[in-house]
Amino acid sequence: MRGPTESFDYIIVGAGSAGCVLANRLTASGRHRVLLLEAGGADRNIWIHIPLGYGKLFANKKVNWLYSTEPEPELDGRRIIQPRGKVLGGSSSINGLLYIRGQREDFDHWRQLGNAGWSFDDVLPYFRRAEDQERGEDSLHGVGGPLAVSNVCEPHPVCEAFLTAVEQAGFPRNDDFNGPTQEGAGYYQLTARNGRRCSTAVGYLRPARRRHNLVVAANALTRRILFDGRRAIGVEYLEGRATRTAYAAGEVIVAGGAFNSPQLLQLSGLGPAALLQSCGIDVVADMPGVGADLQDHLQVRMQYRCTEPITMNDVINSRRQRLAAGLRYVLWRKGLLTIGAGYAGGFFRTDRSLATPDVQVNLLIFSADTVGAALHPFPGFIAAVCQLRPESRGHVRIKSADPSEPPAIQPRYLSAPADRDVIMRGMKLLRRIMGQPAIRRYIAEEHAPGAHCTGDEDLLAFARATGTTVFHPTSTCRMGRDATAVVDERLRVHGIERLRVADASIMPTVVSGNTNAAVIMIAEKAADMILADATAGAVTPASPSRAA
């Protein structure tokens, strides 16, 4: 039984994609005592571990914060859902499992912005260290790491037709989006092993939980970081009904994700002074960048009625086929239950003069009116266009000093004119692919937006009326050297001692692809920097005997 006050070397807030990696790496030597705090509970829900179960977790408040945005002015005033994992593994326990790192140029750009140590060549060893790649090891891929990366188990006729159509439209085939080039279309790889999800709770935390120097507190909401002047010394958290305090002789590491990390910093007195004062919070440091620069990927989902009953709609809507799919999974770990958020997809340049792809297309072999809604009663599939490098910037701001009140989340999707152009060009590019002979045989009609939607204005109106997140919020505690950057290139909060942020919120710009792999890389690198600083004496860890 732990007492109301405890001491550790490191306190990690949030057991998500990043937090579980940190907990594993910081405890590996046995020298440091670590407390990992997680607001959610254990990852016992069976649907977490079955890849297709992803669809069951969108609206499950036991594992999901169920955030939504403020009304979005450029999306017809709609509030956009923002699911986030609230469970061990965080969003890596509820995400779509797609394993995409982003483009080499994303990280080289981070380096260009002044962040030494973050070029692609610098971060590649961390991607490789994390990975247990089913296809084996090469200069870009690793094996033996905690994160299982595997191929989708079998081809699907609609995906095959899509991949041929891509080539008919003049774009390349690509069998490895994390290989030498991202451009082209192919099947995705998933963070899964033997048909089971490999969240960071599974890959990193499970093997570390046996260690005597790791304490994991689930259902423990961190309410604020404690400071002595401008030095972080611990946290106050709520476990059940008990308010507890934990002290860190080394560092506090915030890994609450792109919404909760800036929220926690603001609740603790780090943020825009006027906002904090309006909520009655004492200002520790006036930091306008905390919660600023929110970036996210917007997707527009084009829906197709399929000519043949070969889609997931047909399986889910038939009791017999559902049972057969379940049996296939139980016996051989194959079939529809092993599929993540996308089956196949591609990265394309909407303008040939661009150096790298600016849109991603996700092919889903089911169709529904909105994310998480019931599948259509007819055979159908979706191809979703997502803009990879949005220029729109939003924010996350607390509404009160109450840690249990969700912050205001305002991505300001499509507020930058360039983003509107790219999404329109992306939809037109997708229509060009879907007009090719190979895929046309499977398209009875474009169900939405539909044949009546022709001009740029119509396409934009569809994007405004139906566009939604691909769940990649980042950059709200941005790494950099400028006045509004929150952390430096070693992820230390500017002007504050012994406090780091390590999660999706530190990305200077969102990567051109899905974000889980990059977050895991960030945490791998953060762990090395934290341990190196401890060794160099920048931080003096408490000896295990000093811990309670």
Ligand SMILES: Cc1cc2nc3c(=O)[nH]c(=O)nc-3n(C[C@H](O)[C@H](O)[C@H](O)COP(=O)(O)OP(=O)(O)OC[C@H]3O[C@@H](n4cnc5c(N)ncnc54)[C@H](O)[C@@H]3O)c2cc1C
């Ligand atoms: C529905 C969905 C689908 C996605 N699909 C994909 C995909 O297919 N591929 C991909 O690469 N990426 C995908 N992503 C994105 C990816 O999963 C996230 O970018 C990544 O998991 C973020 O990691 P993180 O560590 O920053 O935050 P998270 O993983 O969200 O972790 C934050 C953790 O901190 C906890 N926490 C927060 N505040 C507190 C507090 N005050 N006290 C204690 N604990 C706290 C949270 O409960 C959570 O467990 C998806 C995300 C979602 C939500």
